[in-house]
Amino acid sequence: MERSLWGHLPLLVMSNSKDSVEYILQALWRTRKTGLDAADRLVIREMLQLQHDSDLDPLLVCLRMLIRRCVYENVSKDDIQKLFPSEVLPELQRLLTLLLQKFQREWREDLLKDQVSLPRLKAMTWNMANQNTESADPMAVIDLKLQNDAQSHSGELDVKFQLAKDTLEMMLSSMYCILDQLSDLDETSNRRSSQETNMI
Template structure:
């Protein structure tokens, strides 16, 4: 969950009044969305002529505000302006709101593309095999089902393939259990979708 924006954050945002231009405010706002870095704090401190500690607090407050706007999907100027206290500088409030509205779609797309997701099933194939020779007589002439899943990992490891095969050998009993479970899942999904 996104951190809520505190009155201290709005006090820190007042430091933006020391910015030499609207573009300087825009740069700090946009760069702070990714988080606090030493380089950003130093450049902000130099731009605003404030100590590094104050610049770090400002960057953190802008970071919290931009994440709050994204988390709560605030997509209109009225919704964002309502976050600010009444006593907040009017022109600065409007400028920050405008910057947040301009950049929110890009930030939202980035956040969605960086989400951790489970692997997705891309392909399924199967075949039935009959074991004709084995070191155990009990395995002879017992049919088994080989199921091959091709799954896509949205976040493959470095140098790894995004689509990988997974093969499973199932006995008749295991297959019956899986089919029964899948039937229950289908029924539950139908009930949920029907509501």
């Protein structure tokens, strides 16, 4: 984090309340995807007795970067205070450390909920179509059963589609490329594990 940003943290002292600082941190986390709206900005400015948004913005940038490091990076609770340089007032370090420790676990759980969970293949069946029609090109009908483990859309999903011979050949070619890459990655992983074992 740039040194110049830390100099804006003392503005939090103007709030004269731990609850106000807690509100600001919670508001920043709640709006991590959208940014603060005008109403939130006004509330925070009044808490900090600031006249203009331009006075508020550097502080918000500093706090967002601090929250990001605390939540997105692998920072333990005990190491949160080490994020602050010595130039930050000790009382501010203690207050922000306590609040970040308080919300770190909850915010990390929010991150897990935000992550997109892709469906996984559970079963696959197929049969031939147009077998009794001489004029039609033969087609294979593929039926995929997918399992969606996402909390918001959990359950099974059936996907059915048909493939002609040329399309199937193209698909198989792509699948073999994927298989080769997965095999290469697996071999690399096994080689590294073997090397690490030999070093122990």
